[in-house]
Amino acid sequence: MGKRSTWMLAVATIGIGVWVGSSFTTVSNASSQLGSADDPVVTKSYVDQQIQKALGGNLNSGASNSSSGSSANNNSNTSSGTKNNSSSSSNNSSSSSNTSNSNTGAATGSSSNSASTSATAKIDIVELRPGKTLIAKAGTQIIVRHGNATVYSDGTNGIVDVTDGTDLGGNQAITNNHLLLFPRDGRGVMVTANQTSNATLMVIGSYDIQ
Template sequence: MQKKRWATSVAIILILTLVIGGPGWYQSAFADVSSNPGSVDDPLVTKGYVDSTVSKLVQEELEKLGPSSSGSTKLETVTVPLGTKLIVEDGGEIIIRTGKAIAYSSDANGLSDMTDGLDIKPGKAIGNNHLILNPRGERGVEADPKQTKGLIVLVRGAYKLK
């Protein structure tokens, strides 16, 4: 009799649990294996997935902006003929690869030699393979008039030959 009473009590408790708790306990206890990873139904994703998705979105936004009007972010090889000046815009960078170059400036201020940490005044020689920065104004380089050939330089940023 006691076994029957105990079995009935357990059955009633189970029925009440199902009726009161509803099917929610079942759904939360067992994951839905039919959902796609990364979807609304299964939001847990790997770091690789997030990195890949963010990278694609950033690339799409950069493509919408189009090419930069302030110049290239890549180093560009430029040949500067003898008697011609290479003028870089504010923040432009120059590296002399071949030839002997001298600094050019439309005023008394010069260029910044980032390699040696020096200021190069207009008309002074610039060392080859040194990173040269134009801080501001119309400044650049020209081939030393004592040589017979022009220059080959690497330029980062907007520039013009004058």
């Protein structure tokens, strides 16, 4: 009985050894077949080249078109931005020029108004003695502030009493503090010789005293 068990154990050991040996042989054979013509080992560059050939070169062409389109868009946007900046600068220059002209016009207008006001604001206070006559130029304005005075005229026409809105003829008495307007040369205001005091006149414009 003991001999039979020993023999069976020996057979089993030999069988296991044979199986293990065949397994190593199979693995070795499989390893020796890697990279053969039936199962070659290839690189990434080879795979990319084959894909490029299969696509007919469209991969690089698409990338080139994309780059060209991007560059064109960038150039277009840059040019557009430059034009807009130039236009904005031109508008700012025009606005500055208009502002300068407006200020110049305002200053000129202000100077003209000031000069006009100074010219019309000149008032002479004249003390007209008895027997004297003030001959006014056309457009002169006179107000008799004090004393007795009459209209002097070399014709039938007289002067305008602006306060009353009436005409005054020659030798007609003048009411004090009324504004008188002389439409033409040769007419004026006189103080008769029989008066005992001067007449005080406010005169705006040109005149002569005779």
